[in-house]
Amino acid sequence: MDVENTIEGIRNRIGKARRAGGTIGLVPTMGALHAGHRTLMAAGRAGCDYLVVSIFVNPTQFGPGEDYQAYPRTPAEDLAACEDAGADVVFAPGVGQMYPTEPLTTVSVSKLTETLCGRRRPGHLDGVCTVVAKLFNIVEPDRAWFGAKDYQQSVVVRRMVRDLNFPVEIVVEPTVREPDGLAVSSRNAYLTPEQRRQAPELYAALRAAENMITERQPPAEEIVAAVRGHISGKVVEGEIEYIQVVDPETLEDVETTDRPVVVALAVRLGKARLIDNVRVG
Ligand code: PAF
Helix, strand or coil: CEEECCHHHHHHHHHHHHHCCCCEEEEEECCCCCHHHHHHHHHHHHHCCEEEEEECCCHHHCCCCCCCCCCCCCHHHHHHHHHHHCCCEEECCCHHHHCCCCCCCCCCCCCCCCCHHHHHCCCHHHHHHHHHHHHHHHHCCCEEEEECCCHHHHHHHHHHHHHCCCCCEEEEECCCECCCCCECCHHHHHCCHHHHHHCCHHHHHHHHHHHHHHHHCCCHHHHHHHHHHHHHHHCCCEEEEEEEEECCCCCCECCCCCCCEEEEEEEEECCEEEEEEEEEC
16 A cells, blocks of 8 residues: 655556556545544445545644644554555645645535534535545545535535536445444544443434334424433533434425434534434435
């Protein structure tokens, strides 16, 4: 496996792979690789000829006061995980490589970013879209893999690709969970043992919501109240940021659940901001 830190270097390698007739795949990550990333890399390995994994903690998707500095960085373990997964090359640029000058250009998707995480983390999804657009321009992948845990991110990136005619197919892989149901996330490392014990209740609340919807399609506000009640009772230190029932494509709040919906939530638990969702119907 090769490791490239420069745009010129990665472009040279990818150019060779493409001239040899291979399809190019990209798994974009911010490192601190876990089982969720391993699923993306396995899907990537199976879904292209030349697999690029990018590792870049992107400063522009963190707001002021967010955890950019504290974000876990585990470079040696990450390279071993990429090697294990059969990546052909890791692209691990520094900030100076990706943003050599103050970036004056931002890729911003409207509407879809005005709800859920986008509403609570202003600029976050612009930072994601901008860096993903840059990575797509650098790597020119035929396919790229994203995780369903960041549901809004996957919808927004798909829309950016469609609106801007990036010739890349976006593949979204299901959320990977710990045996107790907690969605695997790099930020789970911030949880104290007691918080970690309570954190699986977020998914338990979403599963209960899913059952309610499957059984009797109650109004969305009843779902929100039930999820809120479950979390307030069982995740005592949790501060609920949002619980929403939304249309899977427009991400607009829905009133009824007799149609496909996504139930999504964000909860602050100690130093961690945890997100999760289920898609029903
Ligand atoms: O999901 C992530 O890890 C990041 O948002 C991404 C897509 C790698 C962009 O920095």
